[in-house]
Amino acid sequence: MSSHNASAPYYFVPGPSKWPLFAGMSLLTTMIGASAWVNDVSWGPIVNYIGLACIIAVLYFWFGDAIKESEAGQYGQRVDHSYRWSMGWFIFSEVMFFGAFFGALFYARSITMPWLGDLDHKFIWPDFAAHWGNVGPAGTVQEFTTMGPFPIPTINTALLLTSGLTLTISHHALRAGHRAQTAFWLFATVALGAIFMGFQAYEYHHAYTELNLKLTSGIYGSTFFMLTGFHGFHVTMGAIMLSVVLFRVLKGHFTPDHHFAFEGAAWYWHFVDVVWLGLYVVVYWL
CATH class of the missing domain: 1.20.120.80 (Cytochrome c oxidase, subunit III, four-helix bundle)
Incomplete structure (x- = not known):
């Protein structure tokens, strides 16, 4: 959080977001890849890494939205x-x-x-x-x-x-x-x-x-x-x-x-x- 604004709402409620859905899909992909990996399935490591990369991307953009809201004085x-x-x-x-x-x-x-x-x-x-x-x-x-x-x-x-x-x-x-x-x-x-x-x-x-x-x-x-x-x-x-x-x-x-x-x-x-x-x-x- 960066600053408080006198015009900030009583309690800021963000609008609908796609990031929870993307986060769930990324976690599911990661776990499917990990499960296949420990069972020696050839495509397991690749799917696991793809899921991890997606999680990192989701976190980057999701936290980026929160930072923008904070800097806009919404909090x-x-x-x-x-x-x-x-x-x-x-x-x-x-x-x-x-x-x-x-x-x-x-x-x-x-x-x-x-x-x-x-x-x-x-x-x-x-x-x-x-x-x-x-x-x-x-x-x-x-x-x-x-x-x-x-x-x-x-x-x-x-x-x-x-x-x-x-x-x-x-x-x-x-x-x-x-x-x-x-x-x-x-x-x-x-x-x-x-x-x-x-x-x-x-x-x-x-x-x-x-x-x-x-x-x-x-x-x-x-x-x-x-x-x-x-x-x-x-x-x-x-x-x-x-x-x-x-x-x-x-x-x-x-x-x-x-x-x-x-x-x-x-x-x-x-x-x-x-x-x-x-x-x-x-x-x-x-």
């Missing part, structure tokens, strides 16, 4: 409140999403593993060692090395914490009306996010090629890659959101008092930071 205080509640509930749903994966990690690590290592199960799997990062009770998982906190995870922690600081500085600059400083610190935030993803890509390559740690490496490998992978995906999405906000800042959008698009993206980015801190402690240290 008043009530629409602003709606956006804030919507973003708050969206982030809450993301909290529940990551909570499920952290819960799975806790269950496997603190409940299932000691249970498999108790006296009763020693008769079934006498060689099983109840320590985190094992190869399973039957030894069906290939040997691998667990991932420690140094150096990449610790560097990435510093990068994300610094990005939260630069984003806060950018927000304060926007509220003070200093557009150039806003753009500079916002660009620094996006750059730090990109560096984070570069390090994570290197970490994954190191895990697969040198540690033999893969998604198929038992419960340790699956929880490690699901948690860090989905977090990396959220960092990527957050960086894209902040890049769009940066582009809008450079175009002269937003005012010191009304800039919800900036605030919504910042909320999301700080949420991603907090998730990483929990992940850094639970996955890499414990």
